[in-house]
Amino acid sequence: MVIVGNPVMHHIVLGLDPTPLGQAPFPLATDGAVLTRATDLQVDAAHAEAYLLPCIAGHVGADTAAAILAEGPHRSGATQLLVDVGTNAEIVLGNEHGLYAASSPTGPAFEGAQIAAGQRATTGAIERVRIDRDTLEPRVRIIGSDHWSDEEGFASDAERLAVTGICGSGIIEVVGELYLAGVIATDGTIRGESAERTTRVVPHGRTFAYRLHELADGDDIVVTQDDVRAIQLAKAALRAGVDLLVERAAINDDDIATVRLAGAFGAHIDPLYAKVLGLVPDVPVDRIRSVGNSAGAGAVRALLSASQRREVEKAVAGVTKVETAVEPRFQELFVDAMGFPHTTAPSPNLATETALPATPVGAESARRTRRSRRSRNDPPHG
Secondary structure, three states: OEEOOOHHHHHHHHOOOOHHHHOOOOOOOOOOOEEEEHHHHOOOOOOOEEEEOOOOEOOEOHHHHHHHHHHOHHHOOOEEEEEEOOOOEEEEEEEOOEEEEEEEOOOOHHHOOOOOOEOOOOOOOEEEEEEOOOOOOEEEEEOOOOOOOOOOOHHHHHHHHOOOOEOHHHHHHHHHHHHHOOOEOOOOOEOHHHHHOOOOEEEEOOEEEEEEEEOOOOOEEEEEHHHHHHHHHHHHHHHHHHHHHHHHOOOOHHHEEEEEEEHHHHOOOOHHHHHHHOOOOOOOHHHEEEEEOHHHHHHHHHHHOHHHHHHHHHHHHOEEEOOHHHOHHHHHHHHHOOOOOOOOOOOHHHHHHOOOOOOOOOHHHHHHHHHHHHHHHOOOOO
């Protein structure tokens, strides 16, 4: 049997103390592959061996090693960006000449937590959103239904499935759509003046909110300013980790040949909206694809092939680990990544893939000022 998981789960399965993983320098008790008897892990399989893939770093585990084995950046001359989006985003960048890996603390917002109407991706959750650019009226789709909310059949599906909230992919899309429609500014503020265009934008305490969907009981599913901030913090952490690895690898975003979004959540992210929010660099959208459960696919490879086990051990041994928690540069990149799609980086490819909102007067000069300041303070690549 083959087991993969994050470093804490990996250590607990092996009976190792995971406590040191909670503070710098986040040391692993073991960073090598482990081969043991299944019975040693309290698995009732008297004649089976258990193989645990190696962990990479204190926050980058054997599941990421398995994803590397499945997606094969170390087997390609082209540079690949592999991102497993979750409460922690594991990020791998590189090619056959070298790999860099890091973990970014994205938090649970992408999984529906810390969101006013957020929920897990279960039947009845809103998973897709489109907003008319002129009327600001929304259309939604829910898990378990093939109909959009303005199509015949949706009402009966919604009643049967009991719509109660919005899941992670829906959160990504509604925030992206609100930005593209001009309701959300580049800095993430829900524009109060949008209330003059639609009754969907309503006061919410000292800020504003967007009424996304009316429920059968008369309540509304709303997107609040706090929801937008939670998504900003999550996406900025992820993007800062990516940008940090790009700097360490001494490459440009244009050098990234492919972006692969892994994991249960990554499999449901629309690549275009990943770019609109700035989750990933501005590579052409056709270079971005969801690859699903890469960790599981890598575990299967390791289960079936001794040569694949040797391959992943060699690949992991050569990974350059970047610990975002102790990198001062990470904080600078995090601040730059707070804006939609990004505070300082231009988005020429995205501008050809969708209609971006007009830039408010003064915003572009502010971006140039921040970009100039950052370039003066940037450390050399290394």
